[in-house]
Amino acid sequence: MHARRESLEPWLRSFIAESGGIAGTVHLVEGDALALAAAVNIPEKVQEVTRVVPRGKGMAGLAWERGQPVQTCNLQTDSSGDVRPGARAVAAQAAVAL
Template sequence: MTEAAETTEAWLRQWITDHGGVGGTVHARQGDDMILTAAVNIPSSVTEVVRVVPRGKGMAGLAFEHDAPVSTCNLKTDDTGNVRPGARAVDAKAAVAIPVHDAAGKVRGVVGIAYLGERAMDDRELALLTEAAQAVPPA
């Protein structure tokens, strides 16, 4: 693991803990794709599926495309089409994918967090998570 990857993973571990999550991911933008740069408590079968996420696919790809958080109350039962089938293997229910921005305001990545229980996130909680996610180290 590179020093940058270790730094990002350490940041992600702390961010998950600070916000009561059980797992999460960091994707960095590379053209029209999101490339996985860190994962915490995510099964290897899922990390393989989300290693490269195209714009508009899955929660991270939709957060990138719409430049807005994408959330679900329950990964296992979500039927919106926002959750990719592989994500159901994560031992969690609620999840949110949050776009992060560069200095020019363009999406530079997406941070995801998963929660053990089912929950709906209100605008206040999404705003707090979004603000905190902007601190993710650049890839």
């Protein structure tokens, strides 16, 4: 599993660049939660809070729970309830959790 995680950051950097993004994370299912496996341009405080994400919490947890992507056009102004306040610490606007 460790080698798999090491290969995720280069993949994530490439995906972000090809998508015109600026930041991103990859979480993997570990038991009954998602575990942070890679992060690019995510503040350390946000990484600490999202190291383990329960099903249904935050955009990643909601996407896992719903079995479909969760997205927003603007993290800073989203009022859907899908974006947690901590996500606003990332200097980004649009976001997608798959």
